[in-house]
Each structure stands twice: as C-alpha cells, then as structure tokens.
Amino acid sequence: MSSVITSVTFDKTVYSPGETITMTVVGTWDEIDTITVTTPDGATGTGTLTVTEPLRVTDSASRIWTLQSNNGNTAAFTTTA
Amino acid sequence: MTDTVTIRAGTANITATVQVRVAQYVGAMCSLVNDCPTSVSSWMGIGQATFGGALCSNKMFYSGTQTMNTWQSGHLKTDNESAIPPHSLVVITFKDGQIPSLPSYVSSIPPGRPVWMCYWQEAEDSFPNGDYKTFVANFIKAAKAIRSVGNPNVKILQNCAGYQYGVNGSTAAQGLWVVDPEWVDFYSIDCYQNQAAGNWPSQGLANYPEFQNWLKIFAGRGRPLGITEYGVNACNGDAARNIRIQQDCAYLRQAFYGPHPVSPFPLALWQYWWSNCSAGVLQTSCTKQHQFTDAATISTWWQICTGAL
Numbered sequence: 001m002s003s004v005i006t007s008v009t010f011d012k013t014v015y016s017p018g019e020t021i022t023m024t025v026v027g028t029w030d031e032i033d034t035i036t037v038t039t040p041d042g043a044t045g046t047g048t049l050t051v052t053e054p055l056r057v058t059d060s061a062s063r064i065w066t067l068q069s070n071n072g073n074t075a076a077f078t079t080t081a
Numbered sequence: 082m083t084d085t086v087t088i089r090a091g092t093a094n095i096t097a098t099v100q101v102r103v104a105q106y107v108g109a110m111c112s113l114v115n116d117c118p119t120s121v122s123s124w125m126g127i128g129q130a131t132f133g134g135a136l137c138s139n140k141m142f143y144s145g146t147q148t149m150n151t152w153q154s155g156h157l158k159t160d161n162e163s164a165i166p167p168h169s170l171v172v173i174t175f176k177d178g179q180i181p182s183l184p185s186y187v188s189s190i191p192p193g194r195p196v197w198m199c200y201w202q203e204a205e206d207s208f209p210n211g212d213y214k215t216f217v218a219n220f221i222k223a224a225k226a227i228r229s230v231g232n233p234n235v236k237i238l239q240n241c242a243g244y245q246y247g248v249n250g251s252t253a254a255q256g257l258w259v260v261d262p263e264w265v266d267f268y269s270i271d272c273y274q275n276q277a278a279g280n281w282p283s284q285g286l287a288n289y290p291e292f293q294n295w296l297k298i299f300a301g302r303g304r305p306l307g308i309t310e311y312g313v314n315a316c317n318g319d320a321a322r323n324i325r326i327q328q329d330c331a332y333l334r335q336a337f338y339g340p341h342p343v344s345p346f347p348l349a350l351w352q353y354w355w356s357n358c359s360a361g362v363l364q365t366s367c368t369k370q371h372q373f374t375d376a377a378t379i380s381t382w383w384q385i386c387t388g389a390l
Binding site for chain 2: 002003004005007008010013014015016017018021023025027029030054055056057058059060061063065081
C-alpha cells in the first residue's frame with residue numbers, strides 16, 4: 001500500500017516551555033499486516049506483522065515524540081515543549 | 082523559536098512547524114509613549130495594540146500606604162489588576178504597609194488565576210539601611226501570610242535588583258539577600274543594560290556580570306527563575322537595541338534549553354520594561370530610556386512573545 005500524509009495539526013499555536021504538545025497526523029499508511037509464512041519443511045502458520053515503516057517523526061529541536069494512538073488513518077503523538 | 086517537525090510514512094512525508102516561547106510567560110510593563118506611569122490601562126491599550134495582543138504578563142507595584150483590599154477593587158481605579166485577562170500572569174509587589182491585608186487580598190484572587198506575590202521588590206537597592214536580615218525576616222512573615230490562605234495558584238516570588246549583583250563584594254554578590262527556597266516559589270531579577278553608548282556588555286546577558294553572578298547565586302536553589310524587568314537603553318540607537326534583544330533571546334534559549342542548562346527548570350518569565358518612565362519619573366537621559374517605537378524592534382518583541390524567536 002502506498003502511504004499518504006494529508007495533514008498535521010497541533011493542539012495549540014504557541015507553547016510554553018514544559019507544556020505538552022499534541023500533534024495529530026492524518027492520512028493513510030500501513031498499520032498492521034497479516035502474512036502467511038511457509039517453512040522449508042512445508043508447515044504453515046499465520047500471524048501478525050507490525051510493519052517496519054511506521055510513522056516516523058524527526059524534530060529539529062531533537063524532541064522525542066511518543067506515539068499515543070494510531071489506526072492507520074489518524075495518529076496522535078505527544079512531546080514536551 | 083520555530084522548530085521543524087517532519088513526519089514520514091514510507092516514502093510519504095510532511096513538514097510542520099511548532100513554536101515554543103523562550104519563557105513560560107513573556108510580557109511587558111507598559112506606559113503611553115514618553116509618559117508616566119506604567120499601568121494596566123496602558124498594558125491593555127497601547128501595549129497589547131503594539132504587540133499584537135501577545136503580552137501575557139505584567140507587574141504591578143503596591144507601596145507606601147496604598148490600599149491593598151481585594152483583587153476586584155484593584156490597585157488604583159485606573160490600574161486594576163482584575164482587568165488583565167485570566168490566562169496572563171500578574172506579578173504583584175508590595176511592602177510592609179500591605180502585609181496585614183495579604184490574607185484578605187489573596188483570598189479574593191479568583192481560582193486558577195496565575196499570580197506571583199513579591200515582598201519588597203529590588204530590596205538589594207532600596208531596603209532601608211541595607212538590612213538584609215530584616216528583609217528576610219519580613220519576607221518570611223509575608224510568605225506565611227500568603228500561604229495561610231491556601232490559594233494554590235498564588236505563588237511567592239523573590240524579585241532581586243540586578244545592579245548589586247554586579248558590584249564585587251556587595252552584600253548581594255555575597256548572597257546575603259537570598260531567602261531560603263522553603264519560602265519562595267520563584268526567584269527573579271530586574272536586569273537593565275543601562276550603560277552609556279559603547280559600554281553595554283559586549284555579549285549582552287551572556288557576559289553581563291550582574292546577570293551571570295545572580296545566576297550563580299540563585300540557579301541552584303531548586304526553584305524556577307525569571308526576569309521580571311528587562312530593558313536595553315536607547316544610547317546605541319534603535320538598530321543596535323534590536324540586535325541586542327535578539328542576542329539575549331538566543332542566549333536565553335541556549336542557557337536554559339541547550340546542552341548544559343543553567344537551571345533544571347524552564348525560564349519562567351521574561352518581561353520588557355516598555356517605558357521611559359522609571360521610579361515614577363519620565364527619564365530624559367538615553368541611559369534610562371527603554372521604550373522602543375521602531376517597527377523592527379516592536380516586531381522582535383512580538384516574535385519573542387509568540388515564540389517565533
């Protein structure tokens with residue numbers, strides 16, 4: 001599936017240092033895929049795979065953004081201002 | 082300062098910006114242009130009009146026999162703290178004459194309203210006979226009166242006079258005016274670059290002895306810091322003043338949020354003395370004129386208030 005990010009919004013326009021910043025990202029991206037694995041001896045099994053390319057956030061101020069929720073179309077991150 | 086946040090999903094990406102103020106509260110004390118005194122009416126009128134409504138703090142002065150009754154009745158009829166928007170910080174300074182009224186005044190402050198109460202601001206410069214022991218004793222007495230009310234949004238501030246911290250060997254420089262943090266929620270300094278033309282500290286706050294010495298004395302006491310009054314005088318012209326304010330903003334960001342912060346807390350407050358009025362007198366010397374009116378410097382302080390710088 002091809003990912004698309006359509007918007008990013010913040011819960012405030014200006015923050016004070018120490019405040020919590022909440023960022024909401026909207027679009028379409030892979031969340032969880034289901035795969036079937038066939039082993040060399042012919043046994044099969046089904047499980048879930050969390051994709052290795054989730055949303056990634058980088059910040060010029062080196063803040064650490066923590067993912068709070070993600071349903072594949074909307075994700076919320078928080079950090080400290 | 083405007084920071085850039087980039088979000089990526091696979092090959093898709095988007096960039097956004099987030100603005101964080103250099104201090105939790107950024108504001109100014111305001112007067113009409115070339116007029117006295119600073120006042121709430123000027124803060125709400127010309128001040129907010131000049132700075133695009135971005136001021137979020139103010140400082141007010143009760144002294145002498147001025148009545149301190151209730152928050153609602155206010156300082157003076159034309160200078161009423163209750164008129165300031167509720168999200169803004171109000172610093173209230175008072176002296177001995179107001180201490181008996183503190184419980185009733187503090188009780189009247191509306192819930193959630195951020196207020197810092199300060200006994201005898203700039204005591205190092207003006208307390209009678211330089212009697213720091215009496216100052217500290219009176220400060221604690223006032224703090225007890227304020228805390229007896231139990232109004233959680235009302236905090237206690239020790240507001241220092243910067244000048245004395247730049248005088249080698251002064252009682253201030255020796256740390257003798259420090260009130261124990263048990264009785265203080267915030268420490269602040271009033272700090273002006275008031276030197277004649279060519280004599281400002283070469284790097285502003287970054288190498289200003291009075292500011293740096295004050296930091297050494299107060300930063301390690303487990304309480305957040307603020308700059309209750311800040312001003313750069315007119316002696317080197319508007320352009321130089323504008324650059325200096327920007328330099329000081331950059332320095333404060335580095336000092337408080339850089340790799341080796343001077344304090345474990347964010348800078349709590351930064352307020353400009355946007356007036357040529359000092360101690361109730363309109364100043365005619367450039368050394369004590371701090372009220373810029375040029376568009377570039379107005380824009381600078383507005384950007385500092387909004388977090389763009």
